[in-house]
Amino acid sequence: MATWLIILLIISISLLLKAFFNPFSSPKSLPPSPPTFPLIGNFLWIRKPVFQIEQGVRRLRRTLGPIITLHLGPRPSIFIFDRSLAHQALIQNGSLFSDRPKSLPANKIMNSNQHNISSGSYGPLWRLLRRNLTSEILHLSRVKSYANARKWVLDILLNSLQHKAGNGESVEVLVHLRYAILCLLGLMCFGDKLSEEQIKDIGAIQRRVFAGFGRFSLINFWPRVTGVLLRKQWDQLFQLRNDLEDVMIPLIRARKEAKSSDSDSVLAYVDTLLDLELPDEKRKLDEKEIVTLASEFINAGTDTTSTALQWIMANLVKYPHIQERLFMEIKSVATDIGVEEIKQDDLQKMPYLKAVVLEGLRRHPPTHFVVPHCVTEDTVLGGYLIPKNGAVNFMVADMGWDPTVWEDPMAFKPERFMGGGGEEEVFDITGSREIKMMPFGVGRRICPGLGLALLHLEYFVANLIWRFEWNAMDGDEISLEEKMEFTIVMKTPLMAHVTHRKKT
Numbered sequence: 001m002a003t004w005l006i007i008l009l010i011i012s013i014s015l016l017l018k019a020f021f022n023p024f025s026s027p028k029s030l031p032p033s034p035p036t037f038p039l040i041g042n043f044l045w046i047r048k049p050v051f052q053i054e055q056g057v058r059r060l061r062r063t064l065g066p067i068i069t070l071h072l073g074p075r076p077s078i079f080i081f082d083r084s085l086a087h088q089a090l091i092q093n094g095s096l097f098s099d100r101p102k103s104l105p106a107n108k109i110m111n112s113n114q115h116n117i118s119s120g121s122y123g124p125l126w127r128l129l130r131r132n133l134t135s136e137i138l139h140l141s142r143v144k145s146y147a148n149a150r151k152w153v154l155d156i157l158l159n160s161l162q163h164k165a166g167n168g169e170s171v172e173v174l175v176h177l178r179y180a181i182l183c184l185l186g187l188m189c190f191g192d193k194l195s196e197e198q199i200k201d202i203g204a205i206q207r208r209v210f211a212g213f214g215r216f217s218l219i220n221f222w223p224r225v226t227g228v229l230l231r232k233q234w235d236q237l238f239q240l241r242n243d244l245e246d247v248m249i250p251l252i253r254a255r256k257e258a259k260s261s262d263s264d265s266v267l268a269y270v271d272t273l274l275d276l277e278l279p280d281e282k283r284k285l286d287e288k289e290i291v292t293l294a295s296e297f298i299n300a301g302t303d304t305t306s307t308a309l310q311w312i313m314a315n316l317v318k319y320p321h322i323q324e325r326l327f328m329e330i331k332s333v334a335t336d337i338g339v340e341e342i343k344q345d346d347l348q349k350m351p352y353l354k355a356v357v358l359e360g361l362r363r364h365p366p367t368h369f370v371v372p373h374c375v376t377e378d379t380v381l382g383g384y385l386i387p388k389n390g391a392v393n394f395m396v397a398d399m400g401w402d403p404t405v406w407e408d409p410m411a412f413k414p415e416r417f418m419g420g421g422g423e424e425e426v427f428d429i430t431g432s433r434e435i436k437m438m439p440f441g442v443g444r445r446i447c448p449g450l451g452l453a454l455l456h457l458e459y460f461v462a463n464l465i466w467r468f469e470w471n472a473m474d475g476d477e478i479s480l481e482e483k484m485e486f487t488i489v490m491k492t493p494l495m496a497h498v499t500h501r502k503k504t
Contacts, residue, residue, distance in 0.1 A: 029385040031078055033069040034060055054368055054484075058398070067382050069390075075101065076390045077372070083399045083435040085382050089392070090443035091432060093379070098122045098444040101374045101391045106234075109241050110209065112292040115285075117448065118300065118371050124279040129293065134448050136272045137188060137297075143452055144344065145266070146188060150456075151341055153184040154463055161468060165498045170473055173313055173494040178203070178306040181456070185301045189294050190251045191258065191268030198251070205247045206299055208240060210486035248291040269297050299486075301449055304366040305456050307487040311364035312356060312461055314494045315412045317470050318478040322414060326356055330466050331503065342462040344455065350462065355417035357457045358427060361400075363412055364480075365439040366487040368397040373445065397488075400437035468498040 053070075057079050060068050066082035080086055089097045099122040103114050111119050117133065120126035136142060157180040164171045182203050186194045194202070255270045273290045277283065285293070316323040329352045334342060347353065372391040379386050386392060401409040406416065417427055428434075429450070431442035440447035447453070464470070472478055473495055483491040 030076060030387070031067040031069045031382070031384040032064040033071070034064070054395075057395075067384060072391075076387060077393060078386060078390050079393045079395060080381075081395045081398050082382070083402060083405070086394050086399065086438070086442070087431065087435045089381055090373075090394070090441075090445075091435075094443045095122075096375055096377070096379055097373050097392065099374045099376050101372055101389075106237055109237060110244075110292070111296075112289045115289045116292050116296045118296060122376070122444075128276070128279055130448055132272050132276055133269070133297075136267065137269045138448055138452055140451070142267065143455065146184075147344060149184060149187050149266075150344075150459060152187075152193065153180050154341060154460070156180055156183060157460070158463070158467055161464075161498055162500075165468065165500060170495045171498055173496055174306060174310045174489070177309045177313075177460070178302065180460075181306045181309075182298070182302050184456070185298050187266075187268075189269045189297050190255050191266055191271065192255070194251075201247050202298065203302075205244050206295070206302065209244060209295070209299070210303070244295060245288060245291050248294055249287055252287060252290055252294065270294055300447070301453065301456075303485075303487045305453055307366040307489055308360060308364070308453075308457055309460055310490060310494055311366075312360035312457065313464065313470060313496070314478055314480065314490060315360065315363075316356070316461075316465065317472050317494065317496050318480070319412060320471070322356065322412070323465060323470060326352055326461075327465050327469075327501070329353060330462055334466065342459070342466050344459065347455070347458045347462060350458070351418060352414060353458055353462055355414035357454065357461060358417045358429070359412060359414040360457070361429075361439040362406070362416075362437045363400070363410070364482075364488070365396050365400060365437075367439075368395065368488055370394050370396060370438070370441040371445070394438070394441075396438055396441075399435060400439065402436075405436050465501075467501055469501050471497045471499070473497055 053072075057068065057070070061081055067078065067080050067085060070077045070079070080089070100114070100119050102121075103111060103119055107119070108114065114120050115125065115129075117126065117129050120129060157176060160176050160179075161171060179199065182199055183194070186199055186202060252270055255268060256274055259271055259274065270290065273285055273293055276285055278285065316326065329350050330342060333346050333349045370393075372393050374391055375386050375388055378388050400406070403409050427436075429437070429440065430446060431438050435442055440450045440453070474497075476495065478494070479490070479492045481491040482488050
């Protein structure tokens with residue numbers, strides 16, 4: 001308690017001196033903010049978990065409108081609910097709103113001083129890293145070449161579920177999905193089928209990194225103070241980074257050796273990073289920077305995809321008539337009832353499958369915020385100042401739940417994405433013309449893995465429904481209540497009973 005009082009006193013004095021010598025100019029020009037004492041209000045918000053901040057911001061919207069300001073730490077944070085304002089910012093003024101805020105001190109340790117794609121500043125380095133990812137590993141032809149890898153992972157997943165089905169055991173769905181996706185992305189990243197022990201090591205360190213986002217948030221603010229008074233937390237952060245490198249660097253070095261001796265092996269993400277030269281510094285990436293990018297690749301695809309899959313499967317369990325309709329569509333495409341795998345080319349013939357996946361992403365986006373944006377210069381949006389030093393947050397979930405766009409928005413209705421004749425209705429998930437939902441973000445910082453994520457969601461949902469019938473456990477009501485982890489997961493994880501599908 002004494003430590004917190006000292007921190008509070010030092011910060012109070014600092015803020016008062018700053019306010020006296022450099023008072024804010026024109027505070028009313030920012031979007032509306034709740035009345036709060038500059039120090040106490042900010043301090044209380046900082047200590048709240050992210051999920052509670054989301055709930056609080058949503059309540060503030062009712063009185064303050066669709067664009068509001070909170071003062072979280074050293075910079076104002078602006079939250080935008082309105083989809084037309086989001087379109088104006090991210091599409092019509094994309095270059096202006098495409099930067100990222102400067103990383104806070106603790107975050108710089110984990111992202112190699114913003115040498116990655118998600119938090120990298122809008123400029124030559126970011127363009128190089130993103131272009132390398134999209135033109136190599138995420139290119140359509142390259143994604144198709146990973147068909148054998150997807151089949152390998154599908155077999156792992158189906159075999160584990162078959163074991164549970166044979167024993168009549170319940171299935172904790174997310175555990176199996178997360179492991180399968182991690183196997184697949186591990187292969188795409190490092191080029192080899194990693195051992196079970198290696199997969200578990202990667203999964204364990206990534207879970208610790210996720211937990212660190214909340215645990216180390218306080219030391220990001222006023223590092224000169226926390227560096228002395230919270231030294232133990234800083235030491236834990238450095239140890240976390242060292243542990244991440246201890247897991248990743250041996251895999252990177254092994255890949256480097258394999259690449260030089262086997263030219264016929266599958267292209268891995270790490271391969272492309274080993275040869276990359278930074279535009280301004282005229283050097284190649286060092287090992288620590290490759291660790292950051294490899295970790296980002298696995299992080300970005302594992303929890304988001306497995307979480308989205310769990311939400312989709314939960315709704316298919318909760319609403320058996322939707323599951324049955326989806327199965328009948330799959331059956332009509334899989335002409336041979338003995339076929340073991342629904343392949344990538346088959347997915348293009350399944351409009352209802354695509355509708356189920358899109359509705360899952362609309363109703364249950366894996367993240368309720370995109371990574372914060374910032375503007376390259378002071379600008380005006382919706383009649384309010386958006387300052388260069390501010391963080392701009394877009395409320396992803398709320399845009400997908402807008403009742404002016406979606407009838408009965410909290411219901412799960414895949415038919416929304418079907419045409420009148422039961423055919424697929426083309427839907428622009430990129431928001432180029434109009435934003436109706438944005439689970440992958442929109443504009444220049446849209447998730448580069450959008451296409452890969454949609455493929456994985458469709459592929460695994462189709463094969464899980466083709467092979468098994470999914471039911472709730474006896475007397476179990478599927479709850480769709482949410483909980484914030486790294487992604488928005490089910491508060492009560494989905495437990496299901498799976499049985500082999502009768503296809504005759």
